[in-house]
Amino acid sequence: MKKIRCGVLAGSSSLAAEIRDLVRIVSRLDGPLLLMGERGGGKERVARLIHESSAAGSRSFEVFDCSLSFADELEHSLFDSGSLNRPGGGGCYLANCEEISPRLQERLAEHLEASAPVCRSARGRQGAGVRVMFSSARRLASLVAAGLFSRRLYDLLSDSTLLLPPLRRRTRDLGCLVDHQVSKFSTGKETVVFSPESYGALVTYPWPGNYQQLEDELRKLLRSVDAKIELDNLPASIASFWSGGAERPDVRRVHEQLTESIEEYKILARLDAEFGNLLLTSGEWGDGSVKPGP
Numbered sequence: 001m002k003k004i005r006c007g008v009l010a011g012s013s014s015l016a017a018e019i020r021d022l023v024r025i026v027s028r029l030d031g032p033l034l035l036m037g038e039r040g041g042g043k044e045r046v047a048r049l050i051h052e053s054s055a056a057g058s059r060s061f062e063v064f065d066c067s068l069s070f071a072d073e074l075e076h077s078l079f080d081s082g083s084l085n086r087p088g089g090g091g092c093y094l095a096n097c098e099e100i101s102p103r104l105q106e107r108l109a110e111h112l113e114a115s116a117p118v119c120r121s122a123r124g125r126q127g128a129g130v131r132v133m134f135s136s137a138r139r140l141a142s143l144v145a146a147g148l149f150s151r152r153l154y155d156l157l158s159d160s161t162l163l164l165p166p167l168r169r170r171t172r173d174l175g176c177l178v179d180h181q182v183s184k185f186s187t188g189k190e191t192v193v194f195s196p197e198s199y200g201a202l203v204t205y206p207w208p209g210n211y212q213q214l215e216d217e218l219r220k221l222l223r224s225v226d227a228k229i230e231l232d233n234l235p236a237s238i239a240s241f242w243s244g245g246a247e248r249p250d251v252r253r254v255h256e257q258l259t260e261s262i263e264e265y266k267i268l269a270r271l272d273a274e275f276g277n278l279l280l281t282s283g284e285w286g287d288g289s290v291k292p293g294p
Helices: 014-027 043-052 071-080 102-121 140-145 151-158 171-185 196-204 210-224 236-244 249-275
Strands: 033-036 061-065 090-095 130-136 161-163
Touching: 014 043, 014 161, 014 171, 033 043, 033 151, 043 061, 043 090, 043 130, 061 071, 071 102, 102 130, 102 151, 140 151, 171 196, 171 210, 196 236
Parallel strands: 033 130, 033 161, 061 090, 090 130
Antiparallel strands: none
16 A cells, blocks of 8 residues: 655644545545545645555546636536546546536536446556546535535535545644645755744644645745744744734743754654654544545
């Protein structure tokens, strides 16, 4: 079995471990998959990881943002240009699937129904056909109830759904995620050092834009600062969030714990890089779900 190592899935919490376990499960399936979660939560990254971890991982993986394509253009790309019918299979990812036109939704449902027997007979082989993955930041069940999304298509997708939690539910993982991004963006640069205050702000901020916001802010930060990163180097919204609660007893406790544990984070991260997934543990979490189809 392939080891799951991906920035958005890094972390030592039981929630992160459960997500990685679910990714392993769905990567062994061939049918359609629906990824749900807030914007910026890494749905496309996880979809790509699922594809790369599957039997068809060496095949092409095409990405379409349905909110940026005209209906006729998207339909042509999927059906007339052969994205869903490539010889040898592969993967196709449809982001913001709630934006697909009603006509195309019905055509996709028809395609999935027709390809289901082929997927079952070819399960685990590269010839299983093109696997279609959908994603949305909207509650599709509500759109179905309002008549704004195809119930036929939703029923086909609801049997295999992966819910990605927002970063504010994974506060225990923020240290690992920050360290991962720092190592990614600081390649070839002098070792980056965070003050306890700046590091504390990064790993306690709720990140409303989720993983994408965290990645974007760290990329900009590491481009603009060469040596030690202080609280003043952070965006005002993040720095003020930390500073504004600095006098609260619970925040002081976090600050003290962070001051003591920053070196431990660095040591564990280095050990993880040298010897394997020492930071990745298994466990249970309750808000995400996966329901593999038959």
